[in-house]
Amino acid sequence: MGQQEKVATSLAGAVSEEISASLTAVDAELARRYPGDPGTRQPVHTVYVPGDTFTADTIRSWGDQALRILDEHAPDAASFAAVLGIPDELAAPVHDRVRAKLEREPVEDLRIDFEDGYGPRPDAEEDEAAARAARLVSEAYGKGTAAPYMGIRMKCMEAAVRDRGIRTTDIFLTGLMQAGGLPDGLVLTLPKVTYPEQVTAFVRLLEAFEQAHGLPAGRIGFEIQIETSQSILAADGTAAVARMIDAAQGRVTGLHYGTFDYSACVGVSAAYQAGDHPAADHAKAVMQVAAAGTGVRVSDGSTNVLPVGRTPQVHEAWRLHYGLTRRALARAYYQGWDMHPGHLPTRYAAVYTFYREGLEQAAARLAAYVAEAGGDVMDEPATAKALSGYLLRGIDCGALDTAEVARLTGLTRAELDGFASPPRCGPTVTAP
DSSP, X not given: OOOOOOOOOOSOHHHHHHHHHHTHHHHHHHHHHOOOOOOSOOOSEEEEEETTTOOTTHHHHHHHHHHHHHHHHOOSHHHHHHHHTOOHHHHHHXXXXXXXXXXXXXXXXXXXXOSTXXXXXXXXXXXXXXXXXXXXXXXXXXXXXXXXXXXXXXXXXSTTTHHHHHHHHHHHHHHHHHTTSOOTTEEEEEOSOOSHHHHHXXXXXXXXXXXXXXXXXXXXXXXXXXXXXXXXXXXXXXXXXXXXXXXXXXXXXXXXXXXXXXXXXTTOOGGGOSTTSHHHHHHHHHHHHHHTTTTOEEEOOOOOOOOOSSHHHHHHHHHHHHHHHHHHHHTTOOOEEEOSTTHHHHHHHHHHHHHHHTHHHHHHHHHHHHHTOXXXXXXXXXXXXXXXXXXHHHHHHTSSXXXXXXXXXXXXXXXHHHHHSOOTTSOOOOOO
């Protein structure tokens, strides 16, 4: 033991108290605006199905079609890996997990579409389709055949279709309530938002519905689709999407990029409308920064190149979709849209390869951080949060098993959750 140091200060305790008092409002604002990730499961994709084609067996049908396409065009692990460039050591594990996923849970998030995929219909026809959607969704959750997340995309809040969108939302939600209540996995998607005031209006609609049914305030959340340039950059030069998050008053759960509407809005020619266009990258980067720390997740869009036709054509579409999905994952867009059953094999192949190829390194870094063992990388609490989040997302989607992650890290699921959601500016959660 060395000589004990003498501790001296120069400031009176009142200085610290005065500073804390001056920042009370800022502390409250930080907690309100930036609560952090909610720690819930984020689906790896959203599947859109027109309201008039959605049936009780839609989810199972998508899985069966995906399996048939996989068997026809890449009947074994080696051929599937060769098409997509999956490393040999991951070929069998990824292929086996993709098949198991398509058999067990082919769709993680389903949106019944009453907007572009449905189009204008007579009111009586859309009324009936919305009521049927509510009944089928409720029955699916009751039977255990639902996707983890399900809901509708209504028409937007622009004047020409506003009343129709409000009515469809009302019919759908009312049908769910009459059938037993709102499911935990309910998701609503508000498309073509241009002004924050449209978000405010939708919040007012949901508030009125909650009050009418005695539901807790804020029970119903929703996603915002970013499909117009005005939602990224407002007329005054501010980031409108940040104002939209604020206008949602804590209800918004996600920002979904609309590849083709947004691309057309900024003048991109049809042949170049894609998720990797510079205009798309800019929009998603703004969305990402606006959403960071707010608890709002960001989703990539879709590709309109479908894996149909002869095998060479299917393989080309698969490679495109796989590449776009891997590109999005590297940019921290952990969700996207899938427009065809043939996209499911490559969605899960991309996601599973992404998590399995980084499993051992991520687990080793997190284990070393917990043990303070050092190594050739010096990680900080923020990196531990990212590492645990990576492993948790892999577990949630089926890419990783809880047991193998526990074996490699020495951490339980609860301990991983603790690292993924540490207290703001507080002590880092440590494992025993």
